[in-house]
Amino acid sequence: MPNFHLQAETRNESAAATGLGQMVAATHGGGALGDAIVNLKTPEAHNALNALSGEIYGSTKTAMVNDSFYLRDASINRLDCIDDTLRLCPTGGTEQKPGGVDPNHRVTVWGQVYGSRGGNSGSGSNYLNAAHLNQNAVGWIMGADTDVHGWRVGGLLAYGRSMFSNGGSRRSSGYANNASLGVYGGTSWGVGGITPTARITLKMGADYTWNVLQTNRRITIPGFSDHTKSTSLAGTAQAYAETGYRFVAKLGGSALELEPFARMTYVSYQQGAFREHGGLTALNVRGQQSNLGYSTVGLKAASSFDLGSVVFSTHGSLAYRRAFGALRGTARERFNQAGGGVGYDMSVIGTPISADTAVVNTGVSAHLARDLTVQLDYIGQYGNHLTTSGGTGKISYKF
Numbered sequence: 001m002p003n004f005h006l007q008a009e010t011r012n013e014s015a016a017a018t019g020l021g022q023m024v025a026a027t028h029g030g031g032a033l034g035d036a037i038v039n040l041k042t043p044e045a046h047n048a049l050n051a052l053s054g055e056i057y058g059s060t061k062t063a064m065v066n067d068s069f070y071l072r073d074a075s076i077n078r079l080d081c082i083d084d085t086l087r088l089c090p091t092g093g094t095e096q097k098p099g100g101v102d103p104n105h106r107v108t109v110w111g112q113v114y115g116s117r118g119g120n121s122g123s124g125s126n127y128l129n130a131a132h133l134n135q136n137a138v139g140w141i142m143g144a145d146t147d148v149h150g151w152r153v154g155g156l157l158a159y160g161r162s163m164f165s166n167g168g169s170r171r172s173s174g175y176a177n178n179a180s181l182g183v184y185g186g187t188s189w190g191v192g193g194i195t196p197t198a199r200i201t202l203k204m205g206a207d208y209t210w211n212v213l214q215t216n217r218r219i220t221i222p223g224f225s226d227h228t229k230s231t232s233l234a235g236t237a238q239a240y241a242e243t244g245y246r247f248v249a250k251l252g253g254s255a256l257e258l259e260p261f262a263r264m265t266y267v268s269y270q271q272g273a274f275r276e277h278g279g280l281t282a283l284n285v286r287g288q289q290s291n292l293g294y295s296t297v298g299l300k301a302a303s304s305f306d307l308g309s310v311v312f313s314t315h316g317s318l319a320y321r322r323a324f325g326a327l328r329g330t331a332r333e334r335f336n337q338a339g340g341g342v343g344y345d346m347s348v349i350g351t352p353i354s355a356d357t358a359v360v361n362t363g364v365s366a367h368l369a370r371d372l373t374v375q376l377d378y379i380g381q382y383g384n385h386l387t388t389s390g391g392t393g394k395i396s397y398k399f
Helices: 011-026 031-038 044-052 056-067 069-080
Strands: 108-120 133-148 151-166 172-190 199-221 224-251 254-271 283-285 288-307 310-325 330-335 346-349 356-369 372-383 386-398
Touching (some): 031 044, 044 199, 056 069, 056 133, 056 151, 056 172, 056 199, 069 133, 069 172, 069 199, 069 224, 069 372, 069 386, 172 224, 199 254
Antiparallel strands (some): 108 133, 108 386, 151 172, 310 356, 330 346, 356 372
16 A cells, blocks of 8 residues: 655645545545555645645634634623713713713614634644635624613624635635624723723623534545535634723813723634545544633723714724634544544644734724714734734614
8 A cells, every 4th residue: 555654744744644545445545546646746745635634624713713703892892882982071071971881771772794804824834834724704793782780781693704715735615604692791880090080891791603614625636636515513602801991081172081901711612523525535524622712901092073063983902912722723534435444543733823913903983963873993913823904884873
């Protein structure tokens, strides 16, 4: 039997060589695929093994965890804005409402659309050598909340689509339809200090997303070609809490609100086992579960001004986010043709989650009427593995 490991250089290529050897043994030669691989020379052999590895399944977790950002960002952003003036002094410099909550227990309904474009860079190590992961996301989020004994509490639901692919010889792509439910709540306490009205804030939330994944791989090798596809189910759960110190600084006749903050996030991703459909190269992929966390520290700022009869609020934040835990997805696989008696001996590494990331958010809100606000934001994430740019548009109305 041919030793395909002689043509492997990286971990994923070695994993593909292991699986290929099992499949060739089970099928007594592997047919056209085995013949094609044996006759390849470097670098075609490396490209062929990467195409066979199913690396996209190791990278899927990275794509889903990255997109969980938009749900917690929407919840925290809503809690930042619970007084419907972006936590700011009204124009003219008078003090903000104590606690930033609505004493009339009115319900506010809000809706938000989001979109982003970017990706995760691959591994720097030649041994790991996971490819760059392109990733785009679009979706909408809607929620409602009210005041309950000094807490602003509410719920949200969302639907989005994540699209991802890794290029080069992998020629793999996929998308996920994501449906989410979540809850959030926040309050604040007057503590004084820098200013008499300074407050400690607390904002929390949790949500769960059902991910319905569709993935396609195209394997094109001199003398052989195949197309595989799969449908699988996954779930992404997260819980998060943020605390900050919020105060208003007077700058001449205007006011600037500042809030240094710290946030902790826990994310758990779980995917069920599934089988690809296709020819000789179709894979059987084992289920997986992995957990990770984020710690985030940063500064928020906001101000407001009048333009005619409309009040505008500008806001921004700059934060550093550190990820820890299971930052790299690993897929355990085997070729379907290898037979049920073979274990999941292909251990394939995916594109990693960014460990160190700067998160920038800036935007403007227009208070078009007493109870109606429209908001536009830019969100950028720049890390050692992640670079994305996107935006959100939001409408909120108080009943």
